[in-house]
Amino acid sequence: MLSFVRFTSSKAAKYVPTSGVYPKGFVVGGIHCGVKKDGKSLDLAMLKNVYHEPATASAVFTKNKFKAAPVQVSRKILDNNNGNHINSIIVNSGNANAVTGKKGYEDAQAMVDATDKAAGNSESNSTLVMSTGVIGNLLPIDNILSGIPKLAESDLGSSHDHWIACAKAICTTDTFPKLVSKNFEIDGITYTLAGLAKGAGMICPNMATLLGFFATDAPISEDAIKVLVANAVARSFNSISVDGDMSTNDTIVGIANGAAGGQLIDLSKESKPKFDKLQEEFTSFAQQLAQLVVRDGEGATKFITINVKDAQSYSDAHTVAKTISNSSLVKTAMYGKDANWGRILCSIGYSEVEAIIPERTNVSFVPADGSAKLDLLVNGEPQQVDEERASEILEFEDLRIEIELGTGGGEDCEFWTCDLTHEYITINGDYRS
Amino acid sequence: MLSFVRFTSSKAAKYVPTSGVYPKGFVVGGIHCGVKKDGKSLDLAMLKNVYHEPATASAVFTKNKFKAAPVQVSRKILDNNNGNHINSIIVNSGNANAVTGKKGYEDAQAMVDATDKAAGNSESNSTLVMSTGVIGNLLPIDNILSGIPKLAESDLGSSHDHWIACAKAICTTDTFPKLVSKNFEIDGITYTLAGLAKGAGMICPNMATLLGFFATDAPISEDAIKVLVANAVARSFNSISVDGDMSTNDTIVGIANGAAGGQLIDLSKESKPKFDKLQEEFTSFAQQLAQLVVRDGEGATKFITINVKDAQSYSDAHTVAKTISNSSLVKTAMYGKDANWGRILCSIGYSEVEAIIPERTNVSFVPADGSAKLDLLVNGEPQQVDEERASEILEFEDLRIEIELGTGGGEDCEFWTCDLTHEYITINGDYRS
Incomplete structure (x- = not known):
């Protein structure tokens, strides 16, 4: 049956960073809550915006006609909020909550509600949800709903170890967690980008799922982040191939809270130089992350x-x-x-x-x-x-x-x-x- | 280097017929002329119309932008003749004459000219030419041009053995020759269809090539055969997949000489019932042939x-x-x-x-x-x-x-x-x- 690889591959030593720089105003973490059957592998990941301003976010979702419940729920939340007031992300691995009907949809929404509550979000539907793993099975939703407040209360932070735990908690058959971070400067202000992804593991009885998110402390308007994420994903996650299959769950999210300060970067003429620089940074960053997914392609030697x-x-x-x-x-x-x-x-x-x-x-x-x-x-x-x-x-x-x-x-x-x-x-x- | 499989597979016993029925007015055959390096494998195949009326023909060619020389030459001949007066087909295996520039084009035309002459065709450009095998190498054209008259003079016939030899002579890495034949009746007249194909063998340094032709002694107008072949190929050779790659040489030809008699079947209203019956026969026949290609897919067990x-x-x-x-x-x-x-x-x-x-x-x-x-x-x-x-x-x-x-x-x-x-x-x- 389904087995989740421990991260002992030779690739892990080569591609997993031992330190990083992380964006201000975000805390992350990962725990085992009881989706993965081995009783210990991390399977629940969270990101939470702790800056006093709400974050903006955008996502690129799978074009597959069979969209998993979390994809449907997250898309609706982003649409309704117009990409604003997104303050947390919750991800479980081990079960994709795909082809699970009405109950699956309710479960995805329950994950959103529980996270909003545990994260102390002032508005409902401020959380994006993702799932990856086997399809056609209902989530062990009780385990997840018990895990969410536990994770939010005791296991979030902004250290390298917290980010590594978060990256591990979204993995399925990946042979190493995929985490990238970097600093860049705009108009004398240092901003930070950090992100994680999971790759092309196809496991019984399901399929490849590409999941990931990246966070920055730059201040970005909701319409600007839409363009930035779409362009970055087109030239990164949509420019990689392991075997050409596209899953029911593929989701990449970009989120920005402005905690590092500076003027809002939007689509105005005045913002253009800053926007262009940001686009360059987003795209090359997303490429780095996407390339790790290819390096971890199943059986890949090249x-x-x-x-x-x-x-x-x-x-x-x-x-x-x-x-x-x-x-x-x-x-x-x-x-x-x-x-x-x-x-x-x-x-x-x-x-x-x-x-x-x-x-x-x-x-x-x-x-x-x-x-x-x-x-x-x-x-x-x-x-x-x-x-x-x-x-x-x-x-x-x-x-x-x-x-x-x-x-x-x-x-x-x-x-x-x-x-x-x-x-x-x-x-x-x-x-x- | 390139090795051509001898036909000893277990599939050969299962899928190669030991007898057949063959259309009137066509002779076929295959010899070794010196393209394949082992000095003995059949590598030159010919079909010749010996009925006193010229034949009509149509073809479906690869859509690959890099079209091999024989594809370019055959297409031009069919276009110029509007599908009429096609009286022979010449095929070599072992070398695809693809990506061979101007000389390759001249060689393909030389094969046409030599075959027209050897077959005694009354008009020039009455031959369709195909090649399959390695790409990027010039044909050993002298060997082929010496082989053509020899094949035309002494090795053509209409027996089962002649058809088998012809089917073998177009193979490359196929593990068995693909030959199908059958009778069918329209308005009390018995017609015959026989055809052969080679399959999806990808060999160094080249690619899959699908080649085949089928011949019938039904009388079919040049515009009717165009529709019949296009429809049959759409639901047969264009409805199979081994690995999704499409070669520079893919060609399927249908040819008809009317030697079994009966009224000309064309696109007129009066012909419609006969045309429909013919379409059914062409399509199911082409499907049988195409399915053999899948059965011989490289490494296939299912x-x-x-x-x-x-x-x-x-x-x-x-x-x-x-x-x-x-x-x-x-x-x-x-x-x-x-x-x-x-x-x-x-x-x-x-x-x-x-x-x-x-x-x-x-x-x-x-x-x-x-x-x-x-x-x-x-x-x-x-x-x-x-x-x-x-x-x-x-x-x-x-x-x-x-x-x-x-x-x-x-x-x-x-x-x-x-x-x-x-x-x-x-x-x-x-x-x-």
């Missing part, structure tokens, strides 16, 4: 950046990059350390992007050690590939594949994916045996 | 029919079926013999079809032995699944998954796919090691 250049439009670049990233043939070739330009070219060709000109298309491998790139296809002509050099490049865990479309449109895109391995099949095909 | 019912439109039904068929999570679950309705539902949900109503969606497994079906999801509610019964059903090689969308639109679709296995990864990831 981290591949697909870099499409000079497309007619960003949407074209994104479609080409996504198509390559989802090709089983490309992904198995990378696993096999094979410089198979034919499969890359083939997937570019069936991406259904009109503005592709075979005789202007270039494909090369950019080695992870900064040495010279290796051209595979130049202006549509296959190159005599130095197989030894190709092998060297493919020995690295990281690889960048550059696709120059030469359309003159000048639009670029980066997309991150992993390889398709025996281990992936074992995890997803054999877990019951 | 043959899965995805049956979407009561969609708003055929296109919706097709999109949902295709999305399920391409989901790595669904495919690995089938490999793991796991009744994982969650993954099926999830892929329905992200298919981007608007007219999906979660609370009207039903999913069930239909066992291959004709016993009662097993409901997994009824009106969006997960069922308590009898795991033992599910295991029984999933022990069969064949499985039908029924998805009832309940939109009231009444449109149905069948799609065929296979599972995703360790063996697939080994074939596509490890072949160089």
